[in-house]
Amino acid sequence: MNTRIQAATRQIDGPLLKVTDLRTHFRTERGLVRSVDGVSFSLDRGKALGIVGESGSGKTVLSRSIMGLLPSRNTERSGSVIFEGAEIIDRSLKERRKIWGREMSMIFQDPMTSLNPVMRVGKQISEGLSIHLGMDKQNARETALKLLYDVRIPEPEKRLDQYAFELSGGMRQRVMIAIALACGPTILFADEPTTALDVTVQAQILELIGDQRRDRNMSVILVTHDLGVVAGHTDEIAVMYGGKLVEKAPTRTLFANMKMPYTEALLRSIPNIEDPSHTRLNVITGRPPDLVNPPQGCRFSPRCEYVQPKCVTEEPPLLTAEHLDHVYACWYPVGSPVYREKRAQLDRQGSGATVGAV
Amino acid sequence: MRYVLRRLAQTILVVVLVTLLTSAALRFMPNATEVLVAAKTGPGATKEQAEAVIKDLGLDKPFYVQYFSWMKDFVTGEWGNTFQTNQTIASEVKRALPISVFLMIYGQLLALSAAVPVAVWSAYRQNSRFDRMSATTAFGMLSLPNYIVAPVLMLLFSVQRRWVPYPSIYSGLWDDPVAHLKAFVLPSITIALPLFAGYMRLLRADMIGTLQSEFITTARAKGVSTRNILFRHALRPSLFSLVTATAVNVGALMGGVVIVEQFFLLNGMGRLTVESIFRREFPTVQYCVAILALIYVSINLFVDMIYAWIDPRVRAGRALG
Secondary structure, X not given: OOOOOOOOOOOOOOOOEEEEXXXXXXXXXXXXXXXXXXXXXXXXXXXXXXEEOOOOOOHHHHHHHHHOOOOOOOEEEEXXXXXXXXXXXXXXXXXHHHHEOOOEEEEOOOOOOOOOOOOOHHHHHHHHHHHHHOOOHHHHHHHHHHHHHHOOOOOHHHHHOOOHHHOOHHHHHHHHHHHHHOOOOOEXXXXXXXXXXXXXXXXXXXXXXXXXXXXXXXEEEEEEOOHHHHHOOOOEXXXXXXXXXXXXXXXXXXXXXXXOHHHHHHXXXXXXXXXXXXXXXXXXXXXXXXXXXXXXXXXXXXXXXXXXXXXXXXXXXXXXXXXXXXXXXXXXXXXXXXXXXHHHXXXXXXXXXXXXXX | OHHHHHHHHHHHHHHHHHHHHHHHHHHOOOOHHHHHHHHHHOOOOOHHHHHHHHHHXXXXXXXXXXXXXXXXXXXXXXXOEOOOOOOEHHHHHHHHHHHHHHHHHHHHHHHHHHHHHHHHHHHHOOOOHHHHHHHHHXXXXXHOOHHHHHHHHHHHHHHHOXXXXXXXXXXXXXXXXXXXXXXXXXXXXXXXXXXHHHHHXXXXXXXXXXXXXXXXXXXXXXXXXXXHXXXXXXXXXXXXXXXXXXXXXXXXXXXXXXXXXXHOOOOOHHHHHHHHHHOOOHHHHHHHHHHHHHHHHHHHHHHHHHHHHHOHHXXXXXXXX
């Protein structure tokens, strides 16, 4: 039986997903929280985009906002999301629901809580199949089994009738992936898919997502705080800070030639295995910006080591680097004369590699 | 298996304790013997008559002997006769019990069938106009005593509109279903109003918690419709408090709605028990209490099974224990 549901292969000119000036603001008692504040990017079919940022950078809200998954109450959404050539930002809930699970799927951070505790695994996978593809019970169950094979879960027949609590964390995340892949989506959003898992399992899950992306010619948006996670599993990386996109480049270019001091700081905050033990971890001092009253000028300026007067008063636009597909928002990017001067000064002060030593 | 045995032992222990306490309370109250004798013989009995009664009821024997012989009678079904009407106590209970069971079931069904949808919708549309209105209504219902509700209902539906007869004339469900339902509709509503309010608020609170869970977002992201999210995904994990409250109310409704039974002149277990107390017919009281205790414990056993149905984790925990 050939039940593999392929991603729809309609050929459309231009990118699969084009997000333009997307804003998502939440009305709260404190004021308007600008979680996503004018983000633009596009994604081609079959490609993987990493969205990287700290907690509160707006990366999770961005992915949910693109899908239209946020509750409409107290949420203001504007801009444009063009998916397969059609504007979807103004679609009604009923129309969005046809996209959810069918065209766009999402897997979540914590597989412990993102599966229904009182519904059998097989039922949770086959639910989407009967909603979107109108499969009967028997057919849906067989397809669910096939999906469990696809996500390489041990003893898949047995899993169909088990509950989430009977599975390990890694297996649960595999089930989540099976649910998300069920109807052959064209885009998979993976929101911190490995953060709650053991390190050994993390690599397996990322590999699984990558394999499925290639097999199904599906696009993946991988949301994470960990540059290390996206390094080997994405074609492009977008770095978010304070609700804005601050740098975006093909993965290789970004790591070789990053422009934003924030990206640099993120990378430096990953501990290096070759460092001697008890090396002090590099931290980015301060807190993520308040999204109700964001700082003037560059939003990273209060925490930036290389801050200059201009950074505090004027907000940098997205500039194009020497590679045309590399954009960044910084007045004095990594490698610029001002940056080098400041770097040398910092090194003389002995802070060395420690970014943001107090 | 071990679990079932343990639960069975628990059940028996509860019934024994309840009946022991009832017997002791009735036996050791001041002048218990005199009160009982007077109740059985009526005023102005001779010494011989009194002694015959004492011997007949075994009041001269020690308490534990009395208790055991009562227990034996309870189990074998030889409950003896009522003092005044000289009916068998068993027949009195058999007459009263179905009325109480029907009243309890109808009240619960009414309350639950209204509370579940209202609670689910209130939780889904938290702080909406519907939610606020249902909250206000619920608190209103909770603060209305049933001795106000009952006469108002009677006035509206038995006096002004003669839709249902007053007093409620009990007929069996199969003998005359229409008359049967007519007899129960007003008392059931009276009982259901405060129950509805309590159930609604309980389920709403649990449901709000469940709706904030990640797995609800998962279901949304799958494209599941709102109705299926509410009723297939969110309702079942939210049922624990509601099931517990419903079970607790079973006992309370069987023996404890004397006022409602009295208003509608329904001869249920509540009335039988209370009137037996007033008439000092202590054997009847003892059997009534024992029956109610038995029902109560059985319901709780049943509720445990419902918990296991609601949440497979309970089942798994049990298999380990």
